[in-house]
Amino acid sequence: xxxxxxxxxxxxxxxxxxxxxxxxxxxxxxxxxxxxxxxxxxxxxxxxxxxxxxxxxxxxxxxxxxxxxxxxxxxxxxxxxxxxxxxxxxxxxxxxxxxxxxxxxxxxxxxxxxxxxxxxxxxxxxxxxxxxxxxxxxxxxxxxxxxxxxxxxxxxxxxxxxxxxxxxxxxxxxxxxxxxxxxxxxxxxxxxxxxxxxxxxxxxxxxxxxxxxxxxxxxxxxxxxxxxxxxxxxxxxxxxxxxxxxxxxxxxxxxxxxxxxxxxxxxxxxxxxxx
Numbered sequence: 001x002x003x004x005x006x007x008x009x010x011x012x013x014x015x016x017x018x019x020x021x022x023x024x025x026x027x028x029x030x031x032x033x034x035x036x037x038x039x040x041x042x043x044x045x046x047x048x049x050x051x052x053x054x055x056x057x058x059x060x061x062x063x064x065x066x067x068x069x070x071x072x073x074x075x076x077x078x079x080x081x082x083x084x085x086x087x088x089x090x091x092x093x094x095x096x097x098x099x100x101x102x103x104x105x106x107x108x109x110x111x112x113x114x115x116x117x118x119x120x121x122x123x124x125x126x127x128x129x130x131x132x133x134x135x136x137x138x139x140x141x142x143x144x145x146x147x148x149x150x151x152x153x154x155x156x157x158x159x160x161x162x163x164x165x166x167x168x169x170x171x172x173x174x175x176x177x178x179x180x181x182x183x184x185x186x187x188x189x190x191x192x193x194x195x196x197x198x199x200x201x202x203x204x205x206x207x208x209x210x211x212x213x214x215x216x217x218x219x220x221x222x223x224x225x226x227x228x229x230x231x232x233x234x235x236x237x238x239x240x241x242x243x244x245x246x247x248x249x250x251x252x253x254x255x256x257x258x259x260x261x262x263x264x265x266x267x268x269x270x271x272x273x274x275x
Contacts, residue, residue, distance in 0.1 A: 061105055065098070072190075093186040100179040107172035114165040121158045128154060 072094065128151055 058105070061101060065101065068097075069094075089189060090186070093182060093189065096182045097179060097186065100175055100182060104172060104175045104179060107168055107175055111165065111168045111172055114161060114168055118158065118161045118165055121154070121161055125154055125158055 072090070
C-alpha cells in the first residue's frame with residue numbers, strides 16, 4: 001500500500017511538471033510573436049531540424065522503452081508464478097517511469113527549443129547592437145525613441161528566454177533524478193523478488209528430496225511388510241502341517257497300542273485255555 005501511494009504521488013508530480021513544461025512552451029510561443037520576418041525564416045529552418053531531432057529522440061525513447069519492457073517481461077517470466085503478488089507494484093513503477101520519461105523528453109524538447117531561440121535572439125540582438133552602434137556613430141542615422149524601446153524589449157526578451165532555459169534545465173534535472181530513483185527502486189524490488197523466488201525454489205527442492213526419501217522409506221516398509229507376511233504364511237503352513245503330522249502320529253500310535261493290547265489279550269486267553 002505504501003509503495004502504491006508513493007507511486008501515485010510520483011505520477012501526480014510528474015503530470016504537474018509536464019503541465020508546467022507545456023505552459024512554459026506556450027509562454028515561449030507567445031513571446032516569439034514579436035520577432036521579425038527574417039527571424040521567422042531562420043526559425044522555420046531551426047524548427048525543421050528540431051522536428052527531426054524530436055522524431056529521432058522519440059524513436060530512441062520508444063526503442064529504449066520496448067527494450068526495457070522486454071527485459072522486464074523476461075525478468076518476470078524468470079520469476080514464475082511466485083512473483084504474481086508483486087505485479088501491481090511493478091506495473092505502478094513502470095507507469096511512474098513512463099511518466100517521468102515523458103516529462104524528461106518534454107523538458108529536453110523545451111530546452112532545445114529554448115536554446116535554439118535564445119541563440120537566435122542573441123544573434124539578432126548582436127546584429128541589432130552592431131547596427132545600433134553603426135547608426136549611432138553615423139550622424140545621419142540617430143536612434144529614435146521607438147528604436148530604443150524596441151532594443152530594450154529585445155534585450156528583455158532575451159533575458160526572459162534565458163530564465164526560461166534555466167528553469168527548463170532545472171526541471172529536466174529533477175525529472176532525471178526522479179527517473180533514476182524510480183528505476184533504482186524498481187531494480188531493487190526485482191532483486192528482492194528474485195531472491196525470494198530463489199529461496200522458494202531451494203525450499204521446494206528440499207521438500208522434493210524429503211518426499212522422495214519418505215517415499216523410499218514407505219516402499220521399503222511395504223516390501224518388509226510383504227516379506228514378513230509371506231514368512232508368517234510360510235510358518236503358519238508349516239505349523240499346520242506339523243500339527244497334522246503330529247495328529248496322524250498320535251492316531252497311529254493309539255491304533256498300534258490298541259492293536260497290541262487286543263493282540264496281547266487274545267494271547268493270554270489262549271494260554272488260559274491251554275491251562
